Amino acid sequence: MSTRRRLGAMIAVMVASVLFAPASSGRAVPSQPTDPGEELDRLDRQADDLARQYRGELHELTDGIQAARRAAREVREVEGKQAAARARLAELAAARYKSGRIDPVIMLATSDDPRVVLDQAATAEHLARNDQDRLREMQSLMEARRRAQQEAQARVTETRRLVARLEAKKDKVAELIEKYEAEEAAREEREAQSSGSSGYTPTPHAKSPVIGGGSSITPRMQDVLTEVDQRFGPFSSIGCYRATNDGGEHPLGRACDFMLSTGGSMPSSENVDHGWAVANWARDNADRLGVMYIIYRQQIWDVRSGGGWRAMEDRGSITANHYDHVHISVF
Incomplete structure (x- = not known):
């Protein structure tokens, strides 16, 4: 194998490994859980416990947990699509490097910021339309992942706050339950005395x-x-x-x-x-x-x-x- 081909193969491996690695931008990105399943399981258990104490279904709480689970599923789905798109780009970049061509598709390996990808890629006059479509797809998936993560986190936060609000009202609800149970008992006693x-x-x-x-x-x-x-x-x-x-x-x-x-x-x-x-x-x-x-x-x-x-x-x-x-x- 010639020196040029050996070098090309080495670069191809390096490019592919970088593309498959988790991408990061130059700016700090707040840490967000991609799958809040463990916390949602805990909130589910709290919801069941509160429903028993509150003597009935808590629709707001169950709605919130279900919505958070849907958002978490969406994050996983988008991440799967993003991984597939990144793999396609890895193959393309590796092939370009093997042939000695430097391609701006590699920019996707070093940035997870969807707002800068196309700006950088557009400056490369030799980028083919097909490559632009691939870049646009990746940018779209990056943005979709960001939105899905934000939605999932917002849903979990909202549900956590509702649980805290319900927990804080347990004593008041217990008083209401005691009040209405006493009314029921008094009513049954009156009816028993009047009708036998x-x-x-x-x-x-x-x-x-x-x-x-x-x-x-x-x-x-x-x-x-x-x-x-x-x-x-x-x-x-x-x-x-x-x-x-x-x-x-x-x-x-x-x-x-x-x-x-x-x-x-x-x-x-x-x-x-x-x-x-x-x-x-x-x-x-x-x-x-x-x-x-x-x-x-x-x-x-x-x-x-x-x-x-x-x-x-x-x-x-x-x-x-x-x-x-x-x-x-x-x-």
């Missing part, structure tokens, strides 16, 4: 068709159902108890959905306003009724996290996002 039975008979003459009502729901939920129906009914239907254990209050008999349309269709503007009237009335009377949280139009109001309407993650459909009904859960 501790059983509960729901109020008849509902304005709306009720699915999963009656003895399948708690007395408190029945009170809320009856009052909402009498004030705002009729609804297309009211769905309460269902056996499917989805982590919420429906299988516990502590939740009802007040439907504003049928067949998963978007309600009319008039019914949308009607839904807000129901949701805001339930919020304003939450203390008297024992309302734990309300969900409507992809927003949640939860007394346990301090109240205030907060946006929820997209669940993928009109019904799943609560656009066609008002959900009310009670303690």
